[in-house]
Amino acid sequence: MVKIGVSLVVTICALIYPVHLLDNGLAQTPTMGWLHWERFMCNVDCVNDPHNCISEQLYMQMADIMVQEGWKEAGYEYVCIDDCWLADERDSEDRLQPDPTRFPSGIKKLADYVHSKGLKLGIYQDVGNLTCAGYPGSHGYYDLDAETFADWGVDLLKFDGCNFGTLDMLVEGYKYMSRALNATGRNILYSCEWPLYLWPFHQPNYTDIRQYCNHWRNYDDVYDSWQSVKSIIDWTASHQNLIVPVAGPGGWNDPDMLVIGNFGLSWDQQVSQMAMWVIMAAPLLMSNDLRSIDPKSKMLLQNKHLIAINQDPLGRQGYRISRVNSFDVWERPLSGGRYAFAVLNRQEIGGPRQFPLLLATLPSWKTCHPECSVTQILPSYQDLGVQNLLSALKLTINPSGTVLFTVTLNEGLAAEQKWNWNMTKKQKTPNSVF
Numbered sequence: 001m002v003k004i005g006v007s008l009v010v011t012i013c014a015l016i017y018p019v020h021l022l023d024n025g026l027a028q029t030p031t032m033g034w035l036h037w038e039r040f041m042c043n044v045d046c047v048n049d050p051h052n053c054i055s056e057q058l059y060m061q062m063a064d065i066m067v068q069e070g071w072k073e074a075g076y077e078y079v080c081i082d083d084c085w086l087a088d089e090r091d092s093e094d095r096l097q098p099d100p101t102r103f104p105s106g107i108k109k110l111a112d113y114v115h116s117k118g119l120k121l122g123i124y125q126d127v128g129n130l131t132c133a134g135y136p137g138s139h140g141y142y143d144l145d146a147e148t149f150a151d152w153g154v155d156l157l158k159f160d161g162c163n164f165g166t167l168d169m170l171v172e173g174y175k176y177m178s179r180a181l182n183a184t185g186r187n188i189l190y191s192c193e194w195p196l197y198l199w200p201f202h203q204p205n206y207t208d209i210r211q212y213c214n215h216w217r218n219y220d221d222v223y224d225s226w227q228s229v230k231s232i233i234d235w236t237a238s239h240q241n242l243i244v245p246v247a248g249p250g251g252w253n254d255p256d257m258l259v260i261g262n263f264g265l266s267w268d269q270q271v272s273q274m275a276m277w278v279i280m281a282a283p284l285l286m287s288n289d290l291r292s293i294d295p296k297s298k299m300l301l302q303n304k305h306l307i308a309i310n311q312d313p314l315g316r317q318g319y320r321i322s323r324v325n326s327f328d329v330w331e332r333p334l335s336g337g338r339y340a341f342a343v344l345n346r347q348e349i350g351g352p353r354q355f356p357l358l359l360a361t362l363p364s365w366k367t368c369h370p371e372c373s374v375t376q377i378l379p380s381y382q383d384l385g386v387q388n389l390l391s392a393l394k395l396t397i398n399p400s401g402t403v404l405f406t407v408t409l410n411e412g413l414a415a416e417q418k419w420n421w422n423m424t425k426k427q428k429t430p431n432s433v434f
């Protein structure tokens with residue numbers, strides 16, 4: 001009987017909490033930082049392009065600016081190296097080594113420098129024999145590479161999946177590296193691309209992936225274009241039933257880097273990328289040139305209201321709730337019973353369009369009963385006042401732009417109304433003591 005009771009409790013718990021946490025305690029909220037790939041790619045030409053090539057100087061400069069220009073204060077913490085940092089060969093003891101001309105001081109010195117600024121250092125490797133750009137991969141050296149990263153003081157590993165061999169090797173390699181990182185005893189956040197490489201063959205097992213990774217890429221590399229950003233948003237919406245439930249503190253879906261502040265997105269499209277990454281509880285890893293970013297993009301990336309939503313402690317990923325008349329409506333549940341909404345205008349012809357939003361039609365309509373406070377955050381901050389279920393908000397949204405707002409239950413009024421209602425009920429109850 002007791003046994004049945006215990007197993008019943010275990011089963012119920014497993015049903016309520018089907019997600020197992022990677023036990024490194026990291027990424028309780030989505031990771032924030034800077035990652036070189038989209039903007040700097042595999043530029044190894046330090047002779048002709050010393051300012052933009054992949055070298056220790058690039059990360060030191062980014063670290064300096066992250067402290068000086070408010071990025072660190074806003075929450076951006078990880079300075080991350082991507083592909084193309086390695087020398088062509090391992091050293092005589094099979095250890096990885098950085099390219100000696102581009103990283104003359106070595107990674108440990110670079111990590112010390114980044115740590116001295118109160119920031120963290122991320123590095124890149126690959127589960128297979130070669131990285132995507134053709135440098136030595138980790139296959140066959142998982143333990144040694146994990147120890148090397150820990151010795152150097154690395155804080156994050158982006159583990160790519162090029163050249164993986166068989167599917168078994170891919171899956172086992174990702175799991176092995178997760179255990180190897182844990183075994184070093186150093187806190188190393190583990191960023192995977194495991195599902196991205198599985199999708200061409202079969203649907204990944206996300207419960208499994210979450211047990212080993214702190215975040216995971218699902219879909220194509222982001223490019224500096226609206227087409228690319230849109231395709232990532234659409235992929236996410238069309239797979240939301242599968243991938244949203246698995247996201248939460250300790251493990252996140254990674255839609256790839258923010259390309260805000262580069263060349264390809266209009267202002268409204270930058271607003272849309274930021275809004276959607278915030279709603280999707282995505283890691284906020286910027287890939288841009290912080291040394292020359294324009295002030296407007298900087299303000300958008302450092303917006304504290306947006307960062308607070310992205311980093312909300314409830315840790316629930318948002319989802320698309322409707323697609324109507326070329327408007328996509330997304331919602332994200334937040335702590336304290338609040339919600340964030342994003343309405344994206346998908347029409348790319350004509351001018352700004354109005355979207356009439358009747359609060360009573362939202363799945364989370366109860367937040368506005370009896371009253372709620374609505375605050376618009378994008379494209380500009382605006383208090384939209386106290387609203388109720390009969391309110392129709394008239395949102396004006398530019399082509400490929402987004403309006404993002406939060407809705408907070410008006411607690412005082414709700415409590416008062418509940419009290420009144422209880423009192424009426426009590427007075428009406430025949431055997432009431434009153």
Ligand code: GLA
Nearest residue numbers: 037082083132133160193221
């Ligand atoms: C893959 C990854 C990218 C980047 C490159 C580096 O394409 O998905 O994010 O790391 O490799 O070669």
